Amino acid sequence: MLADESSGEESWWRDAVVYQVYVRSFRDSDGDGVGDLVGARERLEHVAELGADAVWLTPFYPSPMADGGYDVADHCGVDPLFGTLEDFDALVERAHALGLRVLVDVVPNHTSDAHPWFVEALGAARESPERERYLFRDGRGEHGELPPNDWESVFGGPAWSRTADGQWYLHLFDPSQPDLNWRNPQVRADFREVLTFWLDRGVDGFRIDVAHGMIKRPGLPDTGLRQQIGMLGRAELPYFDQDEVHEIYREWRGLLDSYSGDRIGVAEAWAPTSERLARYVRPDELHQAFNFALLEAEFSAERFHAVVDESLRENCRVGATTTWVLGNHDVQRPVTRYGGGDVGLRRACAAALFSFALPGSVYLYQGEELGLPEVLDLPEEALRDPIWERSGHTSRGRDGCRVPIPWEGRHPPFGFGPEGSTESWLPVPEGWSELSVRAQHLRTESVLRLYRSALALRRHHPALGDGAHRWVDAPEAVLILRREPGFVCATNFRDEPVELELPGELLCRSDRVDAAPSWSGALPGETTVWLRQDR
Template sequence: MSAWWRDAVVYQIYVRSFADSDGDGIGDLAGVRERLPHLQRLGVDALWLTPFYPSPMADGGYDVAEYCDVDPRFGTLADFDALLAEAHSRGLRVLVDLVPNHTSDQHAWFAEALAAAPGSAARDRYLFRDGRGAEGELPPNDWESVFGGPAWTRVPDGQWYLHLFAPQQPDLNWRNPQVRADFRKVLKFWLDRGVDGFRIDVAHGMIKHPELPDTGLDKQISLLGRGELPYFDQDEVHEIYRDWRELFDSYPGGRIGVAEAWASTSERLARYVRSDELHQAFNFAPLKARWSAAGFRAVVDDSLATTAQVGATTTWVLGNHDVQRPVTRYGGGELGLRRARAAALFSFALPGSVYVYQGEELGLPEVLDLPDGVRQDPIWERSGGTERGRDGCRVPLPWSGARPPFGFGPAGSWLPVPGEWARLTVSAQEADPGSVLSTYRDALALRRQHPALGDGGLEWLDAPEGVLVFRRGAGFVCATNFGDSAVELDVPGQLLCRSDAGAGWDGVLPGATTVWLSIDDKD
């Protein structure tokens, strides 16, 4: 069986914002299918679809009301099957998003739990508890929602239920055998349809400390990925993934699980990708790395060392639907764009697998000035309008034309698309060999063809301050200048690709630029 995931390039599709086929302003599965040629030309190996299941959309579909169907806004199961079949015919694998930590409050399981008495089997599917205080009027503990405010909501009979996210997203009790059995059925439903794997949402959160102890902390979310919390990364969670791995391995073709997991140390994160657990875990360290040679070098060294301990490969992630887009994160404007292009080529050259969030191949910036009235992220509401939330990285893609929504669909779009994106459309960039899109296509084609790229190791080479240079295998070198000024490098070779779309290689590396070179292996 080919371990295809070890060096795959996976393209994340935020379905609502990718392509709208029917004119309702919301992206859908038929729209994704129509745009598969774009992904094939881009040169990715697989696509990951964010949730398209029936949902009240309290959190962009991550509040699932039915795990084995398609929300009518996104199409039908027949649309999904057609998309999957065509993707496979084009050599593209398909991963779907699984949301096992919580359901929607509109799910039949939760409706049954609310209708049942405290202590019932139906309530045991979730985490219901009596409150504290003389009349049970206080939450059971001090846990906070990731979206702000308390992580508990009281129901009319006086009990409270846990929701680590929005109140519309009650957490499941993964110590309940029925929950585990039902999700195994969900996995089989999609595996039997032919999906190639699952991105597992909040993979670190499904098991909570059995005593539900207080943390004694405020702003607990600030510890995510840095400290220990009694509701994240509990040891028992790994029992679930060992069971799932057996199921994945029982299917042909290399079906995989990818963890969206946060842990207090990189060593604990690596536990999710041990040989009998999941195949990949998102490596979020690059998202937090400061723009500097030292910052990126530390991330690479730590990531490669820890995954090597368990025989796994590392994933490289510069953006997703939950974080500010790289162009803006790296400074915005032309400087941010140069840095984002350089970071992309740097990550494409590293050992392991790469994830590309839709729009990165177009150099899209974060939309910071969305009108308050159109924002839909629960973070915006739960923070009382003090935090913008994640809508700015979820604005629909610009495909073609001179006016919004730039070919996203026949009519409008669920979030407004900035008028200045006319120069960033796919059609505008296709004809420009120096565009971000052309650079991505060229780099990903080289990545697929060059024997030194993908899985394997790397060797750091001596470099001036502010520059990182590494060799991959025989005859390939990547050099990135994290400074603002040009530097001279004593690295002879022939240019394969460069992030600034300049011509040739004369030994001078401009600021915020990455070059790929083919060198004589004796050098």
């Protein structure tokens, strides 16, 4: 899938499989209980063997870690917790040797309050150039004691905090994450330097955090709404998805295109409609935008069908590919989201194979290939997500999907650290021994083997990846799609078997790995099958 654009082939990213590494939970090389860049490099073979084309690394920059590293204090360095710049360079070199491209997070909406820019702003006068980097405003009320508007933080509570001199600053996330002012030309120039720094070190692209958030509506008007976070991606908000944000990405696209090797930008963007989301991937803007619609859809034929049709239609209008996402470090794991236990696992595997068969690119979050469930019973004293505190201990936050993945062994943390290490920044459940990479590799039937088999087929089958599809008439609660040449994917969303008149050779099925070459036409409940058909 590493296409040479000069040959007229489509670019690599249009149908790539991208594997997300949540660095602090992937592999710990030094025994301190926190994953790091050396550990990630040591386990890149797992990603390559899985069948991925690229790896996306979550933030590893210097940070107070108030929000897992998304509170960046230096955009051009490596936090000692994760290693050194030399460790990063070695990771990139190893990834490229394995045929993996490397994407890194860039966090442009906000910085840490420990960033030198914000420290300077707090020490500067009102309306100074230092404060113009951020969004400082006078408060409302007789003495400015009220926030400037009614905006709410994504993490809960007001989106404003007051400084010692009485002004307020905006933070759409944690108070330790002040929002930057992207109407300030200096901010734009500074981030161009940040992108250049990492491109020069060989990264193949950027995942852009909160890509929809950098521009706020002039005047910062009230929303008049409560519980605003529940409307993210569903309603217009004056601090998200403003039209002027696209000017930024046109500039960034020019920078990316100035480098060889198809460097890409991927937007983590929430928009109220598929049409508005597609604007981020117009030909002169970013290459991809995360499509969260399938992730948010309930496990039903009706919803999956609607999401696929709408997503492909809007992206096709701008000549863009579509991404398919079922999980990441911010949402409940698919196995649990689809019901938990054996039912949730069956549905998660069926949904995965369904998504692998669709036109476009696939993003996998570490642990999906192991069928890991959400950890719902983490001790309260172990919780680290700022949502836990900001919600007044009413929401446990996102830690349940961030538990370190198990590699091998009989006891926690199952090879997460070096031999003999028992530390892990979040506790790993005792029962995960049989879910480990090693245990699943040794079994003839496992989720890991299913993913490896399916992704190998996806890589080599001429019908899969980017391209077209068409729906085939199917019974109620069943979806059948055909891709040329000669490929059919059928998913049964019922909990009972259904008989289908579908001739062909069975290539893969989500409920087992050793698919027999014969196909009886009986599709088990909550199962996806892939067939090869000859005209």
